[in-house]
Amino acid sequence: MHLNIPQQPPLEEVASKSSLRQRQQQSKTTDPGNSESDPAKKENKKKNSKPQRNGISVLDVIRVLVTLVLASCGMSYYMTSSESLLWGYRPWFSRVPVLMRFLQGPLVLTPEQLSLYNGTDTNLPIYLSVNGTVFDVSANPLVYGPGGHYNFFTGRDATRAFVTGCFQEDLTHDMRGVEDMFMPIDDEAELATLSSGEKKVRREQDRRMAKARVQKQVAHWANFFRDHKKYFEVGRVVGLEDEGEIRELCNSAIQQRPKRKDMEKKAKRKN
Ligand code: HEM
Numbered sequence: 001m002h003l004n005i006p007q008q009p010p011l012e013e014v015a016s017k018s019s020l021r022q023r024q025q026q027s028k029t030t031d032p033g034n035s036e037s038d039p040a041k042k043e044n045k046k047k048n049s050k051p052q053r054n055g056i057s058v059l060d061v062i063r064v065l066v067t068l069v070l071a072s073c074g075m076s077y078y079m080t081s082s083e084s085l086l087w088g089y090r091p092w093f094s095r096v097p098v099l100m101r102f103l104q105g106p107l108v109l110t111p112e113q114l115s116l117y118n119g120t121d122t123n124l125p126i127y128l129s130v131n132g133t134v135f136d137v138s139a140n141p142l143v144y145g146p147g148g149h150y151n152f153f154t155g156r157d158a159t160r161a162f163v164t165g166c167f168q169e170d171l172t173h174d175m176r177g178v179e180d181m182f183m184p185i186d187d188e189a190e191l192a193t194l195s196s197g198e199k200k201v202r203r204e205q206d207r208r209m210a211k212a213r214v215q216k217q218v219a220h221w222a223n224f225f226r227d228h229k230k231y232f233e234v235g236r237v238v239g240l241e242d243e244g245e246i247r248e249l250c251n252s253a254i255q256q257r258p259k260r261k262d263m264e265k266k267a268k269r270k271n
Contacts, residue, residue: 098232107235114237118155119145129157129237130222139230157237162221166250177246181253182210184260
């Protein structure tokens with residue numbers, strides 16, 4: 001008869017297995033790496049498991065930059081009495097009407113269409129035009145709105161008045177003959193000493209310089225509106241045609257004509 005008695009492992013094997021179990025238990029309690037309960041040790045383990053990196057990381061740089069930007073914005077907000085986070089700088093794309101106009105593309109208006117934008121219709125913006133370029137000046141209704149000091153410039157191209165300063169007579173785009181206001185007044189006695197050829201050459205030179213001054217003045221005003229932090233360019237006015245006869249120079253412009261003697265004195269002082 002065969003008895004099915006389980007075979008006992010040899011005595012040495014049992015001893016070695018129990019000692020192994022004992023060592024494993026011991027290491028669980030003593031090995032810091034195996035401790036799951038102590039958070040400091042856990043953290044330590046995490047740190048030790050990652051490769052050590054020396055120096056400044058990209059994250060450090062980003063942190064410093066973000067801190068500096070936030071500090072600058074805070075200082076600007078405080079210093080500009082809660083007006084600006086960027087020390088008064090307002091990029092064009094942060095201004096909603098400017099951005100909208102940019103997305104819609106430039107406006108092209110006839111003089112009749114432009115005339116609607118003079119501030120009387122409160123649903124429309126206020127526009128004025130200098131040398132055919134239309135600017136939105138709605139941001140300053142006190143000056144350009146109805147009753148404002150410079151309301152007469154709106155809804156039209158009054159480039160001539162920007163040069164002559166004749167705000168009643170010269171509210172037109174017609175610039176013909178306006179350079180006369182910069183033509184020097186000659187001293188009759190001195191003029192008599194010149195030959196007719198010399199007089200002609202001088203006259204031509206004077207006219208060229210006078211036209212350049214007109215252009216400079218026009219560019220000054222166009223740039224004033226273009227670069228202004230509240231106004232912006234919206235498009236062009238088309239179909240501006242010269243009116244019949246060349247206009248007479250208005251009184252204020254005549255009074256501004258320079259005397260040749262004074263011009264020469266000025267030039268000498270400069271040299
Ligand atoms: C060619 C002559 C002139 C032109 C084209 C002209 C044009 C202008 C314009 C376009 C503005 C508005 C600026 C803005 O949008 O902020 C302005 C403002 C002003 N201008 Fe003139 N100007 C002229 C002569 C004068 C003269 C001679 C005076 C003084 C008697 C004067 C007094 C003022 C004042 C006080 C302001 C401030 C805004 C206001 O209160 O209406 N301007 N000028």
